[in-house]
Amino acid sequence: MRKGSVNHIFLNEMGENPSLESSVETGESVDSIVGQINIIYNKISDRESFRAIRQYCRGVRPNLILQTLIKMVSSLQSGQTCDENGVPFKQLINQFLFSFQIDVKIQNIHLYVDRMGNGIDYFLNDASQQKTKTFVKSIKSKYGKLRRNCEGLKETSTETDFTNCLDSFHTLNKSIADFIQIHKDNGSWSQQAKSYAMNLEKTLSQGVIITNLKSHLEKLEKSLQSLQILPPSSPRKQQLFQKRAITELDNVSSLVAWTCTTNGEINGELSGQIQSEIDNEMSEVKSVIPKRSSGRSPRRGRPSKHSIPTEEEIAQIPAKDVIQYHLRPYNRIQDLENENKKLRDFIRQCPHQPEEIRQLRQENEELASLQKSLLQELEELEFRLRERQK
Numbered sequence: 001m002r003k004g005s006v007n008h009i010f011l012n013e014m015g016e017n018p019s020l021e022s023s024v025e026t027g028e029s030v031d032s033i034v035g036q037i038n039i040i041y042n043k044i045s046d047r048e049s050f051r052a053i054r055q056y057c058r059g060v061r062p063n064l065i066l067q068t069l070i071k072m073v074s075s076l077q078s079g080q081t082c083d084e085n086g087v088p089f090k091q092l093i094n095q096f097l098f099s100f101q102i103d104v105k106i107q108n109i110h111l112y113v114d115r116m117g118n119g120i121d122y123f124l125n126d127a128s129q130q131k132t133k134t135f136v137k138s139i140k141s142k143y144g145k146l147r148r149n150c151e152g153l154k155e156t157s158t159e160t161d162f163t164n165c166l167d168s169f170h171t172l173n174k175s176i177a178d179f180i181q182i183h184k185d186n187g188s189w190s191q192q193a194k195s196y197a198m199n200l201e202k203t204l205s206q207g208v209i210i211t212n213l214k215s216h217l218e219k220l221e222k223s224l225q226s227l228q229i230l231p232p233s234s235p236r237k238q239q240l241f242q243k244r245a246i247t248e249l250d251n252v253s254s255l256v257a258w259t260c261t262t263n264g265e266i267n268g269e270l271s272g273q274i275q276s277e278i279d280n281e282m283s284e285v286k287s288v289i290p291k292r293s294s295g296r297s298p299r300r301g302r303p304s305k306h307s308i309p310t311e312e313e314i315a316q317i318p319a320k321d322v323i324q325y326h327l328r329p330y331n332r333i334q335d336l337e338n339e340n341k342k343l344r345d346f347i348r349q350c351p352h353q354p355e356e357i358r359q360l361r362q363e364n365e366e367l368a369s370l371q372k373s374l375l376q377e378l379e380e381l382e383f384r385l386r387e388r389q390k
Contacts, residue, residue, distance in 0.1 A: 102214075142168065
């Protein structure tokens with residue numbers, strides 16, 4: 001097994017590989033899918049793949065992808081096709097594929113090829129006086145081939161397409177290096193042209209990695225699409241499969257859990273033993289009373305943080321505590337007072353036209369009127385609360 005393999009760390013509770021007890025209607029085995037995941041894992045673990053994913057994929061962190069692949073292997077070997085949140089694995093792979101920005105990088109490739117072509121034209125024109133007609137013709141021919149290959153790239157291009165472009169670049173770059181080696185006095189191959197050439201090589205190399213990874217992910221997505229795990233045959237493993245199925249269905253908010261008969265048939269209701277276990281667990285959960293995080297004893301007359309007070313309990317609370325449930329009027333009045341004060345200061349400090357002063361005073365009066373009405377409503381509310389307590 002190669003370094004970085006994830007295949008060896010996933011065994012079930014019985015110390016066996018559960019994928020050997022599973023079958024698939026399409027003939028696709030869990031072992032073959034785990035093998036595909038293992039290949040993808042090793043490819044992403046490579047340092048160059050890390051860099052390529054960061055460049056070509058939008059908002060994707062390679063470490064999170066590796067963690068997802070590990071969880072995927074564990075769940076598939078446990079008889080599940082979804083993650084802990086109920087999201088199907090094929091959907092997670094599809095989301096990763098959707099993040100690929102190959103079309104954006106192809107635009108960058110076209111830009112680098114154009115800029116590199118401008119540098120080559122200047123480079124060859126400067127050398128036209130020398131006896132270099134053979135080199136000039138060869139370089140122009142190889143650049144034309146590189147340009148045609150790069151212009152043929154598109155979002156659906158394969159690894160072969162990017163490899164052909166990269167091979168064309170290496171052939172052209174070798175001819176340029178040979179020409180420079182022969183004519184060392186020619187310094188017209190500028191640093192800027194070299195920079196575009198390096199960026200082009202880097203982007204094409206990463207494109208080869210990404211398209212190769214994309215093909216493996218698409219194959220994995222198709223395998224997950226056709227995967228249908230059937231329950232194991234042994235009674236012990238059947239019970240484990242049932243519990244995992246119940247957990248998986250519960251994650252997707254399903255109220256129906258499926259049980260499996262000894263013949264491999266699936267029924268739409270729970271067995272009596274499992275149903276009683278669930279009822280017992282639910283009753284234990286309902287009986288749990290949350291503990292206070294602080295060591296202080298709760299104040300008397302105050303409602304508990306975890307309970308809703310009834311009308312009788314509210315009636316027994318002092319008036320001051322009841323009013324504390326209605327703090328929003330106080331906050332609103334305080335805000336109005338602050339705004340009113342700001343307006344008065346604004347009028348005193350800043351010179352204004354008579355029309356502006358009248359408008360500001362009118363707004364000030366409206367705020368004062370609103371403040372007064374809120375105070376009246378608050379007094380009425382306090383009066384009703386006192387009457388209710390009597």
